[in-house]
Amino acid sequence: MTNPIAPEPDALPAKLPILAVIGLRDPAEGDWGRLRGLQYSSLAKLTFARLVAHAMAALLVVQTYAGEVHVAFLVGWMALLVGVLISGARFDRTLIDADRRRVSRQEMHRQTISSLFVALIWAIPMLVFSPFGDQAQRMTLWTVLAMLMTGMAVTFAAMPMATVMFGGIVGLSGVAAFLFWGEYIAAAVAVAFVLIVSVGGVEAARTFLGARVAEAGMAEKAEVVSLLLREFEEGDADWLWQVDANRRVRSVSPRFAFALGEDPEDVDGKPLIQLVAGPAWDSGHFHSSLHDLAERLKRRESFSNLLVRVSLHGGYRWWELSASPKFDENGTFVGFRGVGSDVTEQRESAEKIAYLARYDTLTGLPNRLMLTEALGEAMGYAEKWRTRCAFLMIDLDRFKAINDTLGHLVGDQLLALVSDRLKLIMQEGEVCGRLGGDEFAVVIRDAADEARVTDLSVAIISTLSQPYEIDHHMLYVGASVGSAIGPRDGSTVETLLRNADLALYRAKDEGGGRHCTYEPSLHAHAEERRKLEFSLRHALERNEFSLMYQPVVDATTEQVLSFEALIRWNSTEHGFVSPAKFIPLAEDTRLIVPIGDWVLRTACAEARNWPEHVKIAVNVSGEQLLDPYFAETVVGALASTGLSPHRLEIEVTESIFVRDGTTAQMTLENLMGIGCGVALDDFGTGYSSLGYLRKMRFSTIKVDRSFVQGAAKDNPESLAIVRAVVAMADALEMSTTAEGVETEAELECIRRLGAKKIQGYYFGRPMNRTDALALFGQTRFKERAAG
Known part of the structure; x- marks a missing residue:
């Protein structure tokens, strides 16, 4: 050297x-x-x-x-x-x-x-x-x-x-x-x-x-000898470095200058912190590691393996520095001398491992582990300063249908956009992250002002409900939020997480798109759901189910063409339970499969008593269609009741295709092969795809009641949708049923738009088997319904 x-x-x-x-x-x-x-x-x-x-x-x-x-x-x-x-x-x-x-x-x-x-x-x-x-x-x-x-x-x-x-x-x-x-x-x-x-x-x-x-x-000869000896002793280091009493770099070695990306003469005499701080030298906003280094130099104390982030030529590097103070023969402090190494690659590898463990790779947001840690810190802060923290749990509404309909790639892009929107509305002291799937969460460190919890929840719902454009698709999802306040609603992280989840479940149970706060009564609600599930498991053997039948009439002659079978549950323990409450529970527990089988056999048996031209429509869930024996179940019901296959119509929604579209399509095609009809229910409510109509020949397309009511009020969008659905069905030789007709004005509007069949309270509410059978003694169904 x-x-x-x-x-x-x-x-x-x-x-x-x-x-x-x-x-x-x-x-x-x-x-x-x-x-x-x-x-x-x-x-x-x-x-x-x-x-x-x-x-x-x-x-x-x-x-x-x-x-x-x-x-x-x-x-x-x-x-x-x-x-x-x-x-x-x-x-x-x-x-x-x-x-x-x-x-x-x-x-x-x-x-x-x-x-x-x-x-x-x-x-x-x-x-x-x-x-x-x-x-x-x-x-x-x-x-x-x-x-x-x-x-x-x-x-x-x-x-x-x-x-x-x-x-x-x-x-x-x-x-x-x-x-x-x-x-x-x-x-x-x-x-x-x-x-x-x-x-x-x-x-x-x-x-x-x-x-x-x-x-x-x-x-200088004496100084060089000293530096050479030190460099030999510290052979595992990348370079030698030293500063004077004013913390200015002195006797710059070539390897240290190379690490700085400068010539030795250009850096000699400059402050060490200035050389490694980059733009922060002018702004004064130094990285914490530089503050630590400056403090060690100021206190004139030895340090070893100090990790420092340096800024060189617009980029960042990580150095590991060790040094000891120097004194002259009179005991006067003359500076520091030490060794350094560039450990950027090792640091980046360690940071990458730590990042993967604590951050969600898809959205870049903190994952469940980091959110749990942040909530623990927030609760510790709340306990120390006698204040409050908050935990918000967020679930996307209708995400699963989009994810499965358009594919996981589109779903992932949607989740990334959701995360971007969430980050934009966060304030200081608030951390948002992804729990997994379509669930997100927010930790509010200081929630002394509970109005902030409400305001943030409203902002989250409003922001996430705005339309998303992905791959030329305009997508709509909503959001439901459940919140819990610590330590009021829980003194531990696990308790607060559970209670926020209960609040979220309540928000979803009430239709979604809203914010619910935790209340002690939610535990009672969860217990009620558990008991309801227990009763549901025994409802069939106790004969607690019954069927109601809502007529579907010809739009011109008003003659009954078919009935839609609707299940009702009158529980011994809970009394009358709304279908909106027990059907989702049955689907979650897969009890819908045996219950659906009972509905199918009972409806076919009742339809056997009606005139030959009257059909029966039975709603089928996705869980039933994914059952590999569902087609055999339908054939068995038709055989045991003697009902002709062409009189049975299976009603499905597009959601059945999103989980396993191939299996559902094959099952329905097998049923159509034996003569059964297949109706597409709730068409036009947000996830309609013309691909379904191209792949399958549905016998009927049912227009959702929201469009029927909108068309009667001359809403341009509703009118356009109903016209388009009717025209499309006519071109594909399919029938159309308008749901939810309740007034004369709605009836006349639907007739003008060309729908073939009509269903709604105007012609009759769901009725029991006796009243349904009695309808066929009337020459005009409308008069019977009015009576």
Whole structure:
């Protein structure tokens, strides 16, 4: 390893070149950046004396021309001189440690420009003021300037550039003035004086630098030996580094400079924190690891394997630094010396593993583990400061249908958009994450203001309910939110999670798209659901189910064409239970399969008593269609009751296709093969796909009641949808049934739009088997229904 820190004395020429001494050229041999530091360090030591000399000279000039030159010009010149001198003095003070570092080209240029401005300002009196005075005043002025030039040659012995520049510009101004007034002898003397001062200044600088080179050579040799030994001892480190008492980098090794991405001479003498902080140096917003490093350096304590994030050339790296304080023979603290390594790759690998363990890879949000940790911290904070925290559990409404209808890729894109929207509405102290599937959650660290919980829940529902455009699909989902407040609603993380889940279940149970807070009664509700499930499991054997039949009539003749079978449950323990309550429970527990079988056999048996042209429609859930024996169940029901297959119509919704569309389609095609009809219920409610109509020949398409009512009110969208469905069904040779017709106006509207069949309260509510059978004794069903 060669020494890049200081020039070896025997590596320099026997006589330093004049241009190199002045600073106009750096020879190839030797570390001249370091030698410039030796030159420029003397400036700061004589700053005060230099300012006093200039001030006295300026006062003499003002006194000499006080009666000749307007006071405004004198004051202006004086102010200009003071400003330039003060600016130069401030810069010179930054060079006080230049003997211990390299001086950059920028610093050299700035000092040269400062000397140039001083010289130009001092040339003004000879060129501008002298014409206003006589010969004696000019000679007085020249004496003052000569004094300044001599002082510059003495005080700036190490800085010949400043001496030559000042003497040249000021001296030439005097020569020009003398020549203008015809004082040729004085001009010649001025020329000689300037030459003597310039040559003397250069030689003085040469002598000064020669002595300093010898001193620096001895000191640097000892320092290099020390660094080499340390580098050998710390062979597993990437580089050596050291800073002085002012925490400025010194004796930059090539490998340390390479790690910084800079040349050694460009970083020597700069603050270590500035070199590694990047843009944060100007903003003051440092990474916590840099604060830690600065604090260790400030306290002058040893440290080992300190992990620091550094910013270099627009990118971030991780360094591992170790160092110990250094003291001289007098026990004076002189800085730190240590070793460092770049551990970015190891750090990134560890961070990636930690990220995968704590963040959801699809959305980039915190996962269940991190949310649980955040909730634990929030509860600890709430307990410490006697405040409250909150946990919000979010579930997307209607997501499963989209995910399975359009595929998991679209579903994943939708979840990513949902996460983006959630992040936008979070405030400080709020963490949102993904629990899994289509469930998200938010931890509010300080929920002392419970209004924030309500406001955030409303904002979540509103924001997530806005339409999403993915792959040219306009998708709509909603959101339900359940919240629990800690420690009021639970003193542990597990309790709070469970109670928020109960609140969410209530929000979903009430139709979704709303926010419910936890209440102690929800435990009773959960217990009620458990008991309801238990009773549901025994309802068949207790004969607690019954069927009601709602008629479907011809839109023109109003004659009964079919009935839709609707199940009712009158429980011994719970009384009458709404289908909206027990059917989802039956589907969740798969009790819908035996219950559906009972409905199918009972409905077919009752339809056997009706006229031959009247059909029976039975609703079938997705759980039944996924049963591999469902087609055999239908055939068995038809065979046991003697009902003709063409009189049975299976009603399905599009949701049956989203779980396993192929299995459902094959089952329905088998049923259509034996003569059964298949009706597509609730068509147009948000997930309709023309692909279903292309793949399967449905016998009937049922238009949802919301469009029927909207069309009767002349809603343009509803009218357009109903017309489109009717036209499409006609083209595909399918029948259409309008559901939910309750008024004369709705009936007339549907007739105008061309629907073939009508179902609704206007013609009859669901009725028992006796009333349904009695209808066939009437010539007009409408009169019977009115009675």
